[in-house]
Every structure is written in structure tokens, then in C-alpha cells.
Amino acid sequence: MYVIIGQGAAGTAAANTLRQLDGKKAITVITKETDYFYSRVDLPDIIAGYYPPSAAMLQTKERFAELGISCRMGEMVTAIIPEKKTVRLAGGECLEYEKLLVATGSVPVLPPITGLEAKGVYTLWTMTQAGAIIRAAAGARTAVVIGAGLIGVKTALALAARGLAVTLVEKLPRVLPRQVDAAAGAIVARRIAEKGVAVMTGAVVEGIATEDGAIVGVKVSGQMLACDLAVVAVGVRPEAELARQAGLEVRRGIVVDRFLQTSRPDIYAAGDVAEAPDFSGGYSVPARWPVAVEQGQVAASNMAGRKAAYLPVPAMNAVEVAGLPLISVGDVEGEPGDDILVSAQGDNYKKLVIRDKIVCGVLCIGDIRQAGVLGGLVIRQAEVRAAGRLLAPEFGFADLLAM
Ligand SMILES: Cc1cc2nc3c(=O)[nH]c(=O)nc-3n(C[C@H](O)[C@H](O)[C@H](O)COP(=O)(O)OP(=O)(O)OC[C@H]3O[C@@H](n4cnc5c(N)ncnc54)[C@H](O)[C@@H]3O)c2cc1C
Secondary structure (H helix, E strand, O other), X not given: OEEEEOOOHHHHHHHHHXXXXXXXXXXXXXXXXXXXXXXXXXXXXXXXXXXXXXXXXXXXXXXXXXXXXXXXXOOOEEEEEHHHOEEEEOOOOEEEOOEXXXXXXXXXXXXXXXXXXXXXXXXXXXXXXXXXXHHHHHOOOEEEEEOOOHHHHHHHHHHHHOOOEEEEEOOOOOOOOOXXXXXXXXXXXXXXXXXXXXXXXXXXXXXXXXXXXXXXXXXXXXXXXXXXXXXXXXOEEEOOHXXXXXXXXXXXXXXXXXXXXXXXXXXXXXXXXXXXXXXXXXXXXXXXXXXXXXXXXXXXXXXXXXXXXXXXOOOEXXXXXXXXXXEEEEOOOOOOOOEEEXXXXXXXXEEEEEEOOEEEEEEEEOOOOOHHHHHHHHHHOOEOOOHXXXXXXXXXXXXXXXX
């Protein structure tokens, strides 16, 4: 039997691929969530009220049944026992596996501050948490979102769209610190502010103020921001504890090779929980949806006995924030000694980072028409001779032949 822990992007992609490759063998997917596979990426839009929760559903109970994939919903795996090739569930039941995939994803990280247990303080990773935020927002007028990464920014905008007065607080000097540089961060922050969100950067959250066990405010850099609810979005970490306890090699995530095999035979890992070979020749946890899907498919191929390798791609993000399209590929910050090319006009911003004649980072905001061709240069690692031409408005695929 194939056993998969986790029914997110990686776990579901793996289950479906296994069924394609192996029509017979039993497949069991275990998840502690009770909602069948849905898009986490859509949770902020659901909080905003743009769509009902059903719109985020990606694979129904009926479809899993049609594929002959058995789903253990609302069940928690408490141990992996590699010596016996079994996993133990919270109720004590043990399931045997021939091949196991650990696709347990991420969990939100909590900062070391007081008051996090108060009523009205939330994190956002699951549909259940989105539902709780929606219910709390219905009776609230003010909110503070802690952390201006992608999830924090999207959540702040979603709460503002529901009519709440929202303050977004970020410790670092800019919003979206992992996706953009300082100049682009300023453009994004301005657009967020135009949507009614107050943005505080370089601001340190010192604690949550409570009364009778419920939040009444967030203390930020010595100032008290009164609020009815707070969402903590300071980052996520791989949910790798099960693997660590089972003796698998774990650094930040579960260490896998390019076949997604862990340090133990017959155990694979994929998605946000896996620390895999990356584009720069090292290892990292990409924590992105498309990578989770691809790794799930590759792991499944290997579990089914068809050798397949995961081909790492540069860090990539394609999102829309406050109506502003944003695409970043590779290292958009750059290092001392890099050539940096920038073109900026209003909310349109384009930046290229060139290291030893190789384009290693591209950031396009607003006008993203050339993001495909420029991002392709990062992926191909091609040497560029006439770098100045790359920022020309007419630069396109035809120019690549001349490079
Ligand atoms: C609000 C939001 C916005 C996002 N926006 C983007 C975006 O724009 N672009 C992008 O690329 N990515 C985005 N992401 C990240 C993306 O959703 C993740 O990279 C992706 O979901 C990872 O998939 P996964 O299958 O590895 O893990 P997950 O989706 O986390 O699934 C893991 C599953 O395993 C279950 N599980 C864990 N431990 C156990 C256990 N012991 N027993 C049973 N079940 C267990 C969990 O409950 C969960 O259901 C966003 C995420 C959020 C929350």
C-alpha cells in the first residue's frame, strides 16, 4: 500500500500520479484537516468575500473516491516507524506502507511575544482558520496584521476589503521583504496604503494586550494599537517533527535527494516540508505551490518504480498585490559587485541583477510584459553581452538570438 501523509498540493498531486501509474495498488491519504483538497492561495480572497469557500475546492470527496484513493480525513499521524514500515494514527491504529510520502507542508511560526493565546489572535494556513477569521471580522472594526510577507499583505488587504480599519506591521524596513527590493517595496506599500491599509515598517511588535482573555490591542515600538483582532503572519516553517522523531535526516526541512527520497529507504518527502537540491547548487525549502505539485508528481513516479528527477528552478513568484502585478525570478536583491540595471516609471519597475555576465535576478512590477523573456534568461543562465539592451521597452524573444 502507498501511504501519503498530507492532502495539500504535494500529497494530492502524488496520490493522483500514483493512481495514473499504478491502477491497482491501494493508496491512502491521511490528513488532519477535514476539508478536502483546496487552494490555500485563495484563502485571502475568501476572507475578503470575493468568493465563497467552495470556489477554492480543487478535488472533491467524490473525485478521490472515483480514483480509488482512500482518504482518512481529520486524522493525525503521530509517529512514523521505519523499522516496521508503519505509521501510527492518533487513535492508536497502525497502517503499514510499502512506500510512504511525507507531505506535511508548513505551519505558521509564532514570534516570542506575550498574549498570543488570547481570543481574537489568529494565524492563516487552513480553511478552518480562514473561517474563524471571517467570523471574528464580522463583529470587528479594527485589525492588526503582524508581518508583511505575502500572506500578511494579502490578509491585510482582505480584511480592509471587508471594511475593517487595518494596520499592517513589519519588523523589516519594507513590505514583501522576500520578494522585492527597497524601491519596489515602496511602490507596493503605497498601493497597499491606497487600499486603506495603514503600513508600519521597521516596527517591532512587543506584545498583545488583552482584557478578560481577549485581545484589545497590539503594542508596537512602544505604541499601543487598539484592535478587535490580530492575524500573526511572520512566516512558516516545515512541519518536519514526525520525520525528525523517526530518525530521518532533517535540517530546516526533511532532507531529500533529487528523486525526493529521504535518508530512509521507501520514505519520500515533497512540498513545503522537503529540503531539496536547489537551483544554486545547495539545498533549500522553496515553500511554493507549483514546486509542491511538481515534487509530489516526481516523488510518486519514484514510489511507483519509474525513476524521475526533480529539476530545481530559481525562486519565482508571480502574484498580484493591491491590483499591481508582480513577478520576481531568482536573486532580486543582488550582491556587492553585481551589475544592477533598473528602469522605474510611476508604479512600473523593472530590475535586473547580472553577476559575471549572467542574469541571476529579474523583478518586474506593474508592466510585466517582458517578465517571461527576462525570467527565461535567469533559468537558462545564458551569458549576456549587450546587457544595456535588456531594459529596452522593445526587448523581446527575437533579441535573444542576438545575445
Ligand atoms: C494565504 C496563503 C497564500 C499563499 N500564496 C501563495 C502564492 O501566491 N504562491 C505560492 O507559490 N504559494 C503560496 N502559498 C503557499 C502554498 O500554499 C504552499 O506552498 C503549498 O500549500 C504547500 O503545499 P504542501 O502540500 O507542501 O503542504 P500543505 O498545503 O501545508 O499541506 C500539508 C497537509 O498535511 C497535513 N498534515 C501535517 N501534519 C500532519 C499529520 N501529522 N497528520 C496528518 N496530516 C498532517 C496538514 O494539515 C496539511 O493539510 C500561500 C499559502 C497561504 C496560506
